[in-house]
Amino acid sequence: MATIKDVARVAKVSVGTVSRVLNGSSKISPESYKAVHDAARQLGYRRNAVAQALVSKTSKMFGVLVSDVGVPFFGEMVKGIEEVARQKGLHLLICNGYHDATEEKNMIEYLLSHRCQSLVVHSKGLSDEELIQYSREIPGMIVINRYIDAIKERCVFLNNHQGMHIAVSRLLDSHNGVAYIGSSEDIQDATDRYLGYQKALEDRSIEFNEQWVVHCEPVAEAGYKAIKQLAEQGELPSSIVTYNDALASGVLDYLHGEGIKIPEQVSVVGFDDIELARYLYPKLTTVRYPIREMAEFAANLSIQLLEDATPSVSDEELEFVPKLIERNSAVI
Structure with missing residues (x-):
């Protein structure tokens, strides 16, 4: 993974200049600004926003990735997470990924760039390997509505x-x-x-x-x-x-x-x-x-992971059970 020194080397500027560019300093020439951002994109460099937030203690953001918040299913998911976030004094930042791998990756990067310590990610586009890698980098990331055996303790899902x-x-x-x-x-x-x-x-x-x-x-x-x-x-x-x-x-x-x-x-x-x-x-x-209940559980688990890297959660708690709701449209 690229480091800030790698960015400085490719951009042909000092590490201090790279740091000032990435932290939004106004005392940077347009040439240096462009050189640093071009180098960062070329190398796939991303600051560890979570680590920065933990050090500064200033982050109050909770990141959420859905497919499309306009779909009622995802609206319920967001409501569940928002309820927990509000109780914890956190603000929600919501992104749409549209089940597209590139868009999902861009939106996760966006959430991290805004110092979201906790993330609940509904991803259908990214591969298992990519989500496993993100989970290693992001202590408070939970994957919802998907099961990946290698990170099963981070997955909240329905059968x-x-x-x-x-x-x-x-x-x-x-x-x-x-x-x-x-x-x-x-x-x-x-x-x-x-x-x-x-x-x-x-x-x-x-x-x-x-x-x-x-x-x-x-x-x-x-x-x-x-x-x-x-x-x-x-x-x-x-x-x-x-x-x-x-x-x-x-x-x-x-x-x-x-x-x-x-x-x-x-x-x-x-x-x-x-x-x-x-x-x-x-x-x-x-x-x-039960997406709202699952979302609340996922949000609480995300916050717990930041406080305790290995919270006590059983497999049964992570897997939610579907239930048939009988109304008037079927003879059963």
Whole structure:
């Protein structure tokens, strides 16, 4: 890893000049400023902002990386972290990574440059190796909604496979088949939920029907188009499970428009249990993803790590358990 001396050597300036540039001094020539920043980018140099904050005792920032804070799921996550941060007198700095590796890395670097001691990171773009390296550099970093064995004590996650398996198994208690509308995103959540769907069918010795599966962008409009596609292919099965509640809302909208009774003719089950789920018509049966509780736990753990490098946390506390929330959109 590059050091401040390496930056000074490449920029052909003194270490003191590099330090003044990186600390925002106004008494620096434009030429030196450019030379230092060009050298830092070339070498991939980053100041250890966490260490600086710990020494100065001035940091009151708590960093959060989400995919898109405009998505209700991540809004709930941020609320959970904000509650803990407020109690500790910390200010939240929130960045969007959009499940893109480059953007996620840039945003983590940005959070560190603003002296965030604690970080809760929701990353689907960065590799395991990159997140492991960051965890070594950042004492207060927690990874949420992802499991990496090498840093399992830093991971707060949900068993997505189990959650979908529960939903499909319960539907199969009352239905002969279940259609699946999944996410086309290349992330572990999407894979785990789809595998949970397939395993539930396998456990009941029900043959997998590829025509009853559609993968699409996990938004309401795509859910509407997906169920329309299934309907146009032939007779709909009597139950449908979706990757998330947004897709389920699109499914409900289409079924209402076609005059199909829910749940008398078709049962619909979502996943996540966002706030909107209880206000849809009919109220949505869904798998509860306790993201707010997970976020609160992750935030507290992040703060504990700064006070104690090895807090006492069990594997059971880090893995949250999904639960089927029964409402009015499904016969189960």
